[in-house]
Amino acid sequence: MFMLVICLVLLLIVLVLVILSWRAMIKRLGPVELAASIMFGSLMLQQLSYMLDYNLNLKDLSAEPWEMVALRMNQALLFPIMMTWCSTFTAVGVNWTNRVLIYLAGAASISLVMFFFKSMGFVHYTGWKGIYNFVQFILFIPLNDLFLTFFRTYALGRSGGAK
Amino acid sequence: MILYPPHAFDRNEVFIIAVSILSIAVMFTLKRRFPAIVIWYVFLFNYFLGVLVDFTIATPPLDLYDANDWPNYEWFDVILYLFCYPPAAYVVIYLYDRWSLRGMKLLTYLVVCALITTGLEWISDWVGVYHYKGWRLVYSFPVYIAAYWVNIGMLHFLRRQLKHEGRPH
Numbered sequence: 347m348f349m350l351v352i353c354l355v356l357l358l359i360v361l362v363l364v365i366l367s368w369r370a371m372i373k374r375l376g377p378v379e380l381a382a383s384i385m386f387g388s389l390m391l392q393q394l395s396y397m398l399d400y401n402l403n404l405k406d407l408s409a410e411p412w413e414m415v416a417l418r419m420n421q422a423l424l425f426p427i428m429m430t431w432c433s434t435f436t437a438v439g440v441n442w443t444n445r446v447l448i449y450l451a452g453a454a455s456i457s458l459v460m461f462f463f464k465s466m467g468f469v470h471y472t473g474w475k476g477i478y479n480f481v482q483f484i485l486f487i488p489l490n491d492l493f494l495t496f497f498r499t500y501a502l503g504r505s506g507g508a509k
Numbered sequence: 510m511i512l513y514p515p516h517a518f519d520r521n522e523v524f525i526i527a528v529s530i531l532s533i534a535v536m537f538t539l540k541r542r543f544p545a546i547v548i549w550y551v552f553l554f555n556y557f558l559g560v561l562v563d564f565t566i567a568t569p570p571l572d573l574y575d576a577n578d579w580p581n582y583e584w585f586d587v588i589l590y591l592f593c594y595p596p597a598a599y600v601v602i603y604l605y606d607r608w609s610l611r612g613m614k615l616l617t618y619l620v621v622c623a624l625i626t627t628g629l630e631w632i633s634d635w636v637g638v639y640h641y642k643g644w645r646l647v648y649s650f651p652v653y654i655a656a657y658w659v660n661i662g663m664l665h666f667l668r669r670q671l672k673h674e675g676r677p678h
Contacts, residue, residue: 378670385557396582411570501549
């Protein structure tokens with residue numbers, strides 16, 4: 347019970363931080379890039395979840411509908427927003443050391459949230475390991491960043507149609 | 510297996526390939542009307558929307574339907590998300606923009622588009638693309654109206670932002 351309360355409080359802190367930083371994220375990235383980044387991150391996570399949870403059976407998700415909804419909300423919205431957080435910091439021209447540190451901090455934060463969910467019993471690993479979450483996000487956050495670069499270059503930079 | 514191949518290459522796979530080719534062909538046949546960002550967004554947004562909806566209602570605990578040969582995620586699901594849904598949405602917003610529809614005309618247009626898409630889903634169900642386990646075809650009709658309405662909203666959002674930034678819109 348004590349662990350559950352700690353987990354919920356920490357999750358609440360993450361949610362408050364997301365809400366508080368929302369305006370700053372829009373200001374730094376722009377609404378179009380922000381929405382695109384969240385959608386891309388969400389797509390990556392949801393598809394990976396399909397593959398890992400259902401195709402490979404590496405995780406056993408809770409059968410409780412509300413716990414399932416909480417997990418889905420995280421994969422579809424909260425984690426992609428947290429990944430985009432990192433992009434708001436790397437978008438302002440940081441050197442490579444700081445960039446790597448931002449990626450590491452982002453991956454650690456999301457892995458921590460996953461750890462809370464596991465502690466609360468929302469998910470049981472059946473072949474998956476906690477450290478894999480960190481590896482997964484250390485790959486996904488730069489990939490999301492790369493997508494934003496491509497998006498800015500090819501979608502926004504070269505935009506121009508017949509109209 | 511990370512992504513499942515089809516159990517047997519039969520009519521549902523042929524249908525998906527045919528619809529994909531036809532949709533992309535129709536998309537390229539239309540005279541270019543939007544900047545590149547709109548095309549990127551239509552693909553990204555509809556891929557996202559398809560995955561989000563399926564991930565929410567076609568997996569446990571709801572598990573209302575399955576797509577294609579396996580209940581798991583397979584290669585042809587990816588083709589379905591990427592090459593069937595987004596081009597259809599592109600054509601819908603293209604014609605909406607071309608005909609500058611407002612009010613009752615827009616509502617009628619959305620209803621007609623949703624009816625056509627529901628008809629296509631009926632064919633998809635018949636050829637075995639979808640397997641309903643609690644879902645009914647009639648439920649899809651309002652979902653398509655909502656999906657196309659959201660797509661039109663997305664076009665307006667993009668235009669507003671591009672105009673605000675002084676880019677071609």
